[in-house]
Each structure stands twice: as C-alpha cells, then as structure tokens.
Amino acid sequence: MEHGFLDQDAYADSPIHRLDARIKVIGLLAGILVCVGTPAQSYFAFCVYAFSLLVIVALSKISPYRIFKRSLVVLPFILMIAVFAPFLKTGQVAGGYSLGIFRSATVVTPALVVWNVTAKALLSMLMVIVLTSTTPFPELLQALRKLRVPDIFVMLLSFTYRYLFVMIDEFQRMRRALASRGWQGKWIWHAKVIGQLIGVMFIRTYEKAERIYVAMISRGYDGQFTYLSAKKPSYGDAIFLTAFLGPFLAARIWLS
C-alpha cells in the first residue's frame, strides 16, 4: 500500500546523504536551538539561516517542492497563533531568556509575534525535514544510540517506525472495507463509526503488541538490546559541521 512519506528520499545519494548521521543530528539540533533563540527583530540573521539551509537542500538534491510541501505541516500551528495575535496587549513581554551573550526578550506587537513564530517554526521544520529525508531511519536510530540517548527511547522510536506502516496499512484496509460497503465518512453522524474504528484499532494494536512480544521472547529476548557497531565520523563530517553551524553562530552573535 501507499506510504513511505517518512524517509522516502533518505536512500538517495548526495554529499549530505553520505554524512555521518550523528553529525547531522548534532548540527541540525544545534541549528534549531540557535534559530529558536534568536530575537525576532534580527531579520538578517534569519536570512542567513534560510540561506545556509537552502545550500544544504541544494546539495542534497532533494526536490525543493517536496520539502516545501512537507514543511506545510506547521501551518495550522502558525494559523492558531495568528488568530490569537491581535488580542495580545501591545508592549507586553511575551517571554525571554538570558544565557550569557545569548539573550532574547520578545516584546509583543501582533505582527512581530506572527513573524517570530512563522520564521522559527518554518526554519526548524526545514531542518528536521532535511535531517529525516537525508538519513535512513535505521541510521538515525543508530546515531541517537551512539549519542547516548537512553535505549528505551530509541527502542520506542524504532518500534514506532516499524509498526507505523503496519498500522497505516491496517487502517487503510478497514477504510477500504467500509468504503466498499458504501460508507463515506463525510458527516457528523459518521462519527460513531470513526469512534468504533479507533476502538478496534486500539484493541488490535494492543493484541499485536502482545504477539510481537511473544515472538521476541521466543527468540530469547530478556529486556536487553544489543546492536551492530557503526562507522566513525570522518573529516568531511567535521567540515560539514563547521560549514553549517559557523554561519548560524556568526549570524546569531553579530547580526542580532
């Protein structure tokens, strides 16, 4: 069935794809932190961030249109903020922090709030998309493990990734079965069926989890996971990290 939205571009080949996954995780997470911590008025800094990201997207050879389309998931959140922004009192401090030279305080004007959220959400989302669409998920998990993310989280992510597709398939099969019996799911009174669908999905998921666990203990699982070892970061990875984070930090320090 049709899916593969999560890492469909991740198995392509480009300089960005070939980088060590750990470096990408560190680089892009740091990028997000720097971006989120930039004062809203530093318009030029945001331009630098956007430009660095565009360079990476270009290097990664992924269709910019697809990346743009995926980044639209943040729109509803931005819209929510935009709806409430006019009701904020002008001049009020909405939030701030101070970490040595990095400090920021957002003074509210409705336009600035909307700009702040839009720019930061879009840029952060872009960074996450670049990460997930240039790194196959198994490598990403490996990287998180190497970066000492607790095993239980990595395991949860790994199971989510593996069974998400099974669940989507199952849901699609049920929808098709409903549709082939003339169900459309358009109107509010169809909510009951959707409720039942969710209920059934819940029970099936639960039972599936039991069966998976049984299959695991049948192969001697006792709560401990062991993994294959990964490759080491290279000079190329270090160059990427400097080339990517350098402009970010420079823009954050001197342009804001």
Add this chain to the structure above:
Amino acid sequence: MTPAVSLQEVDFNYHDGTKALSGISLDIAPGEKIGIVGPNGSGKSTLLMLLNGVLLPTKGAVSIDGIKVEKKSLRDIRRKVGVVFQNPDDQLFSPTVVEDVAFGPRNMGLDEQEVAKRVDFALDLVGMRDFKNRSGHHLSFGQKKRVAVATVLSMRPQIWAFDEPSSNLDPRTKHSLEEFINSLSDTVITVTQDMFFAAQTCARIVVLYQGRIERDGSREEIFTDDALLEKCNLDFRKNFSILEKLRGVK
C-alpha cells in the same frame, strides 16, 4: 532415546476458564516431522505455545529434550525450540532485515563474528541476502516469510515449530517452504489447517479436535480415513476435486 518433545497428560485452561487442551500426551522423536492438524479452535496454536514456554501447562508437564519446561529453564528451552509465527509482521520488528536475523543469536550471547556468520548463512539459505539492509515493511509477504524463517534459522534450533506456515503464500512460495522443511534434519512440528501442506511435509499426523487428540498416526493412515476427516472438519476432497474436474482427471 530421549524424545525431542514430550507432553504428559497436559491440560491448559485460559484465564477466562476456556478449556483449550485436555489430557494431551505426545512423544516426538528427534528428527521426526510431525503435523498437528485440526479445525479452528481445536487448540493447535495453544499446543504450539506450550512447546517453548510462552504458555505453561495448567496440569501435566512438557519437556523438551529431557528438560522440563518451567520458568527457570525457559532460556535453554528457547534456544532449542525455534518458533516461526503465522504473521511475519509479528516476528519482524527491527528497522532492517539484518538486525532482525541477528536478534536471536545476539540474545544467545554469541560474539559479533559468529552472529554475522550465522546471519549470512541464514539469509543465503532463504535467498534473501540482497535484502539485508532493507526494512521489513518494504518487503512482500512472501519475502517477509522468508526473513521470518531466517530469524529462526540463525539460532540453529534443534526443534522447529511452525504456526500455519503456508497461510497467505502463493503456490510456488509454499512449495519452496515445503522443500525447505523437508531438507531440515531437525525435528519439525507444523501446526496447520492446510492438509496439502501437511501431507507434503509431515510423515506423522496428530489430529486435534475440541482440545483432545482425536487420532495420532502416519499420513497414509490419516489422509485415507474419510470418516475421521469429515468429523473433524478436515475433509479436503472437495477442495481439489474441482481442480481435477477442470483438468479432466478421473
């Protein structure tokens, strides 16, 4: 000689009080290929789960290679008994095929070199070596089934237990699974409703009916007893008589 599998007067009741199995006594010799057949709800799958201690008997005892199946022996039991589950999606949970095939051997505490050797061996044997680094959900059902077999193969079990191995497989894949089972020199226990598959792979057949052993005999004996097959909902003659008719066989 110690039987590979031995059940003595085994009862099993589920928590809700459902009696799944009662008074099951069965000895399986090393190297024997045995089929457990029976209608839906006859207790076949329950019996399978008793073999590696996923379920423990309510009454009676199960032993594998002379070792009693109980809490403290589970580690050894699961090394000896390899279970291939019906739905490969339940068995394959790792992000990549390699990791899944390596899962069992690693749990056995083998070193990485040996693990890698076994993974290659298992994937070669089921013809899935080229799919090593693919993720499970990108495979077809037949391919998933092969990998599921490899995940057990890499543990080198003495006793294989297959739960409905032929379900959802196309005739050719089914046939290659039959050939695989026939090529094994280990003990193989196959739980199935597929009489054709059982006839191909199992010299000895045990018929379960309503939680009891209805009959235990050679495949020649079982598959010629029409009254028995009829009684236990296992009459398969209609299923192939149509094909014979179409092909003009008398």
